[in-house]
Amino acid sequence: MTMNDIFDCKLLIVDDEPELIRMLDGILRREGYRRVLSAVDCQSARRTFAAEKPDGMILDVTLPDGDGFSLMREFREKSSVPILFLSARDEDENRLLGLGLGADDYITKPFLPRELTLRLKAVLSRAYFPVVRRREEKPAFCLGETEVDLNSGTVTAKAGRLTLTAKEYALLTKLYENRENIVTGDSLCRAAWGDDLYSYENTLMVHIRRLREKIEPEPSAPRYLLTVRGLGYKLTGVRGK
């Protein structure tokens, strides 16, 4: 398989509603996917699957001649093609069943086109470009004049290079992943200690203070790692390197 980017992926949409297929086709092509196929029932889906060997599938749960879950089971016996479910049922059992069978993601109708394309992209990248993603996982970024490299776990400021401790690294990674968003103290504790009991609150404060001493130019008046009273913390002003 020669694939330069995810837009080379051959996609198969299975849904019993032709109008919806048309819309999805439009959305996906506009997004940049060049090869989009479709089927309206299990039978034609099987045929297309056998003939075209798609690289990714968007599968409806309710189909006129069967259900998406058993269709996925069938396909999964032959290949590990990434599958994203699209369903009109929001019951959680169905969701769990779908993921339990090995579905890669699940979207309930109605959905926003952006949500679909983002999730599809994530699913496909995970399946076909894992290396790229792993490199992205440990990014380097700037907070004002300070440079943070999560690959080496170091902070470079005017004063020199400092190394982050394991806890500081975990906290900063979590905050960076949710930059510009509030991260509750509980999820920070879970990230650093694997426990969300708030009894770590004081410990958390100590680590945040040390982290500020490393990344903030003026730790007593933080500009990048802000406290959100009663809720948690927020990393803001992140710039790319």
Place this chain on the structure above:
Amino acid sequence: MKSMMKILSRYVLSAAGVALTLLIINFALLATWTAQSGKTVQRNNNIAQIADSLVRAEDGSYLLSKDAGTSIEKNCQWAMLIDDGSGRVLWSLNLPSDVPESYTVSEVAGFTRWYLNGYPVTVWKHADGLFVLGGEKDSIWKYNITEPKAVMDNAGVWITVMLILNGLAAILLALLFGLRLFRSLRPLAKGIEGMAENEPVEFSTHGLLGELAAGINKTSEQLKRQGLALKKRDDARTTWIAGVSHDIRTPLSLVMGYASQLEDDPGLSQDKREQAGIIRRQSERIKTLVSDLNLASKLEYDMQPLRKTDVLPAALLRSIAADFYNGGLDERYSIDVTICGDAQNVAITGDEELLRRAVSNLITNSIRHNPNGCAIKITLEKRSGSCIVSVSDNGTGFPQNVLESLKSEADTAELQSHGLGLTIVRQIVKAHGGTTEFRNLPEGGCAALLCLPAVTADDN
């Protein structure tokens, strides 16, 4: 079972009462009857008068007064006078032929006590001898009572003792039979109690209470059928709502999808793009409404499975507030989370997603009804055995009619569209075994209190 004991004691007491009353009535009747019949015998044979009316004439013959004569004739009696010395009959009237004319002392002793040749007789002392008044054969039954004097003197005591013994015996017997009845009634009573708890019952229809048991069986069967019919109807309704919500999703996907594309289309004018945005937002609202309706109907008919885990409300509330902020909360709104000291680590058992939904609904409600902004306050408090989540704002408060419909614990099946979000809050809390309270604050704004049973988390 308490009522059964009451029935039993009532039964025993009344049975004993009946027995005792019967005894006393019988006693009284016997006494009256004896006295009455004795009187009859006496009236017919007023022997003293008759004997006195027999006088000896100058010539040695005897004359009986006319009245006495008639009295004897009328009662088919006969009479004679026996000489004290010789034992011969001096005078007689209507003397039957089989009655001898002279008597020895032992013969006299015999008939005074028993019968004279089968004739009942009574005797009276006469100036010349023994006056004997006889009746017809088999007309009188004679019985002599001989009792030790002590017995007769203590008769009062004896009768009392006997009555008491009788009463005791009556109570004992009633108790015995009552217990038997109680034993056979007990399973029925238990069954009826069970039926009240919706447990089906099936009794053996043999024995004393067979018909009653059959009736109860039938009632239970009927209840079961009714329950099934109700459940079927509820299921049908929930399935129907689920079906409608399912069917509406695909067309809504198209509306939302295209509206969203138009909204992002740089080729359109700002106006048109804003209009597309309105369509997109309203579609999202329909989506929420549909899933709310679906969830509400499932919660109402207990068809929503709860995935219970240990939930820390403090962490959950912080995360909800953070989500609202991170989702782009307008600056006119603020969400303030206050966790009261000891509530920090309190845990509850519940479905985290549903609880999140409940609190989010309250916040969304405050935001939607206060378009000019408001300050939302969330507090968590720990009280004995429960934790209380309060969501309040300083906005316009609940409209009176909404507040009233929320206050009445009436059937939530009558879902009101504008109150659906709050109805779901109430249903979710109810499914967790808690209670909700909605009220308007005197200083303006409204408050919702969710009281959830807590797990004691002291072991942490």
